[in-house]
Amino acid sequence: MRFQAPRGTNDILPGESRQWIALETAFRAHASLYGYEEIRTPMFEDYEVFVRSAGETSDVVSKEMYDFYDKGERHVSLKPEETAPAMRAVIERNLCPPGTTLRLSYVTPIFRYDRPQKGRYRQAHQVGLELIGSPSVGADAEIIEATIRFYEKLGIPARANLNSLGREECRQKFREALLAYAEPKIAPLGEDLLIKTRKNPLRLLDSKSPEIQAIMKDAPNVSEFLEPECKDRFKQLQDLLGEAGVSFAVDTEIVRGLDYYTETVFEVLTDKLGAQSALCGGGRYDNLAKDLGGSATPSVGVAMGIERALLVLEELGSAKPTPSIDVYLARASEDAAARVRGLSRELRDTGLSVVTDLEGRSLKSQLGQADRLGARFAVVLGGDEVGKCTAQLRALATGEQVEVPQGDLVEEIKKRSS
Numbered sequence: 483m484r485f486q487a488p489r490g491t492n493d494i495l496p497g498e499s500r501q502w503i504a505l506e507t508a509f510r511a512h513a514s515l516y517g518y519e520e521i522r523t524p525m526f527e528d529y530e531v532f533v534r535s536a537g538e539t540s541d542v543v544s545k546e547m548y549d550f551y552d553k554g555e556r557h558v559s560l561k562p563e564e565t566a567p568a569m570r571a572v573i574e575r576n577l578c579p580p581g582t583t584l585r586l587s588y589v590t591p592i593f594r595y596d597r598p599q600k601g602r603y604r605q606a607h608q609v610g611l612e613l614i615g616s617p618s619v620g621a622d623a624e625i626i627e628a629t630i631r632f633y634e635k636l637g638i639p640a641r642a643n644l645n646s647l648g649r650e651e652c653r654q655k656f657r658e659a660l661l662a663y664a665e666p667k668i669a670p671l672g673e674d675l676l677i678k679t680r681k682n683p684l685r686l687l688d689s690k691s692p693e694i695q696a697i698m699k700d701a702p703n704v705s706e707f708l709e710p711e712c713k714d715r716f717k718q719l720q721d722l723l724g725e726a727g728v729s730f731a732v733d734t735e736i737v738r739g740l741d742y743y744t745e746t747v748f749e750v751l752t753d754k755l756g757a758q759s760a761l762c763g764g765g766r767y768d769n770l771a772k773d774l775g776g777s778a779t780p781s782v783g784v785a786m787g788i789e790r791a792l793l794v795l796e797e798l799g800s801a802k803p804t805p806s807i808d809v810y811l812a813r814a815s816e817d818a819a820a821r822v823r824g825l826s827r828e829l830r831d832t833g834l835s836v837v838t839d840l841e842g843r844s845l846k847s848q849l850g851q852a853d854r855l856g857a858r859f860a861v862v863l864g865g866d867e868v869g870k871c872t873a874q875l876r877a878l879a880t881g882e883q884v885e886v887p888q889g890d891l892v893e894e895i896k897k898r899s900s
């Protein structure tokens with residue numbers, strides 16, 4: 483029996499992993515420029531952490547959770563996102579007492595049982611930022627600016643699409659208006675949907691069903707229900723982003739699929755990935771800490787999909803080339819074997835990457851291997867060279883070969899590399 487990776491998951495293969503490491507390294511460096519420190523939480527959490535945060539009627543909780551009962555009959559779920567687990571940790575460890583702010587970053591897999599397609603997987607990966615404890619509109623601006631600058635650093639042109647959902651009072655009025663609009667139109671589509679709509683009419687706005695999307699085209703818009711202070715705050719955010727030179731556009735259609743968002747929500751879209759157009763999503767979540775049993779902790783954050791960023795980089799033709807190994811150290815005769823082992827250690831100690839043959843292949847086959855690995859140089863040692871303390875240095879791209887003293891190898895390699 484031969485096994486396959488589970489549907490909707492990807493093996494990140496040698497060659498590809500380099501792109502991942504480059505992106506994650508760039509993200510970590512970028513996050514620390516703004517003072518964000520990495521948090522790592524478990525792959526699974528108490529199921530309730532997600533029900534209380536994302537909301538029972540959200541797609542993520544109602545359809546996409548990998549939840550199960552463990553051997554101790556605890557209901558747990560693989561994490562479908564990182565914001566709620568990070569906040570659970572913050573509350574549990576009292577990491578952000580009232581009056582303080584905390585900047586967290588993360589790099590994590592997420593798990594969602596969804597229909598797999600290009601850019602949408604059952605195990606996906608995100609990098610993200612959370613600015614916890616700050617009610618300031620400056621915090622929203624910092625998160626959005628850091629996000630856009632990160633994409634720019636990667637070489638992905640990005641614009642933030644923004645909206646404000648207002649505070650609870652605004653949302654309550656909006657919810658009522660939406661329900662009044664949608665109820666009669668949704669009723670013919672079935673009892674189940676009607677019950678869900680009554681529970682949370684906002685869900686209709688991020689429905690993937692074309693039928694519902696058509697119904698919601700003329701629905702009332704959240705922007706009509708913003709209190710003056712919320713409008714003001716939204717305007718201040720736009721001023722701050724303008725001052726920072728961050729490219730943005732207001733899009734009053736953005737609602738975001740998780741219940742915990744308040745006021746600012748934003749996304750960065752791409753036209754390079756077909757249906758999966760969201761590169762990242764974020765916003766303010768002032769109620770999340772309370773929903774998870776903590777004290778009120780105004781916060782804002784962003785989650786950026788790693789796969790989608792890498793797919794866009796590939797489309798743009800700017801994926802990083804796989805760097806080759808520096809030296810394939812080949813043995814021309816058996817009596818050179820010990821010196822080959824010694825020299826490989828010496829070269830590695832200078833920072834050169836070195837591969838040697840361990841299987842006793844012929845010289846021809848070793849040089850073929852060097853080509854396949856894309857080594858930049860082959861260094862060949864035979865009994866002769868061992869005796870004279872020299873080595874044959876061959877640049878594999880040009881085939882040019884010179885005999886050099888072993889003591890000069892590193893310098894000769896550097897000279898020929900530049």
Ligand code: AMP
Nearest residue numbers: 601602603606760761762763785787790
């Ligand atoms: P969300 O919290 O759903 O807005 O997710 C934030 C970002 O994570 C999205 O904009 C995507 O880039 C990425 N993402 C979320 N779910 C998936 C998935 N199933 N497959 C691939 N990427 C995803």
